[in-house]
Amino acid sequence: MIEYRHHLTDLPGDKSFVEIPFEVGTDIERIEVSYLFPTGSEGSVIDIGLAHRGRMRGWTGSEYGHLFFAEDRASAGYHPGPLAGAWHVVLGVVKHGPTAWVDLTIRLIPRTKAWLAGDLHSHTxxxxGGAPVAFVAERAAAGGLDFLALTDHNTTAQNRLCPQDNGILLIPGMELTSYWGHTNFLGLKEPIHDWRCSTPENVPQKMAEAREAGATVVINHPFQNSAGGRWQGAFDHFDALEIWNGNWARHNEEALALWQEMLAQGRRIPATGGSDWHLKNRRRHGFPANRLLVETRSITGILQAVRQGRGVVASAPDETMAWPEDGLRFGDTATHAGLRLTGLAPGDEVRVVSARGPEALHTAQAPEMALDLTLTSAFLRIEVWRGPQPRLFTNPIWAD
Incomplete structure (x- = not known):
């Protein structure tokens, strides 16, 4: 953390401004600003705002003594967005008391890797979905999630209402819902111009359009037992495959088998999961959960981790989990891999799966387990099962 402290006493008179410059590098993830001035009998009134590259990014008067900025969220009254560049704390001296002074602290918090848990498929x-955006966000945050994608069917209206100040990152999205399958477009408020698909060929065209615009594209529940929900097109123009949708059922088993087949063919397709939450289907956000190792706590960082396969699909946001050791990440290439598993129950089956299929089976005897694996095939990944129900699927580690 970089910290700047200022004690300002040489303030101008009433109805004036003071600017305190500071520079933010590309390695900074969050800006925090705190200030204090004498009020009450001293009679000072000193407002505050911040400017970035000469343009105001917000103003809150003297209402708040502590402010923060990040790429995707900020204190009320301020606009989130890019952080790098020249900044100024702007003080507005409304009234200069007899002994006016300001104590100002600027903290620059660098980017750090972190494991975040979230849901990439939900409705409002x-x-x-049957519930307002604010209700959905509060429910997901109360369930321990760090992020939630809003993926309503063929609409982006929900993305105009994303409140980013409630402790959870809301990822704008849309579920392209066609007669030939469903796919999520994540990360953009308006990923395509027109969602209508009149022919099967229109579906990959829309996917390509969204991807070209910068969206992360996930094919949803490819074997869902409905005419429109079942995937009926080619597996092109996408970034990840949803292998676990809602409660574990036959269509998820088929999606898992398809994913394994793709991996064995050498296609580096990351896996995701999603609750596909609707108020009427009695599901819970984050069941299943995507647990991702992100480079930065932002929508950009989350979706980059999705595309790179930097995580696992877990039964819950805070239960069974697996971590590579020694700086290795899921999605990396290696010859050996040390893995640590936690949240196990006695009798859980830990399966080691390669391009050839299941390679080894371990039975948990304690809540934790360590595995030392040698890659003798194109990839290795881990599955944890508790009876007929899965608890965890890791993305692969690929052979070097």
Whole structure:
């Protein structure tokens, strides 16, 4: 952390401004600003705001003594966005008391890797979710999630209402819902111009359009037992495959088998999961959960981790988990891999799966387990099962 402290006493008179410059590098993830001035009988009134590259990014008067900025969220009254560049704390001296002074602290918090948990498939009242965006966000945050994607069917209206100041990152999205399958477009408020697909060929065209615009594209529940929900097109123009949708069922087993087949063919397709939450289907956000190792706590960082396969699909946001050791990450290439598993129950089956299929089976005897693996095939990944129910699927580590 970089910290700057200022004690300002040489303030101008009433109805004036003071600017305190500071520079933010590309390695900074969060800006925090705190200030204090004498009020009450001293009679000072000193407002505050911040400017970035000569343009105001917000102003809150003297309402708050502590402010923060990040790429995707900021204190009320301020605009989130890029952080790098020249900044100024702007003080507005409304009234100069007899002994006016300001104590100002600027803290620059660098980017650090972190494991975040979230849900990449959910709905609101803007399609058939049955609940307002604020309710959905509060419910997901109360369930321990760090992020939630809003993926209403063929609409982006929900993305205009994303409140980013409630402790959870809301990822703008849309579920392209066609007669030939469903796919999520994540990360953009308006990923495509027109969602309508009149022919099967239109579906990959829309996917390519969204991807070209910068969206992360995930094919959803490819074997869902409905005419429109079942994937009926080619597996092109996408970044990840949803292998676990809602409660574990037959269509998820088929998606898992398809994913394994793709991996064995050498296609480096990351896996995701999603609750596909609707108020009427009695599911819970984060069941299943995506647990991702991110480079930065931002929507950009989360979706980059999705595309690179930097995580696992878990039954819950805070239960069974696996971590590579010695700086290795899921999605990396290696010849050996040390893994640590936690949240196990006695009798859980830990399966080691390669391009050839299941390679080894370990039975948990304690809550934790360590594995030392040698890659003799194109990849290795881990599955944890508790009876007929899965607890965890890791993305692969690839052979070097």
């Amino acid at each position: 009242e803007h399609s058939d």
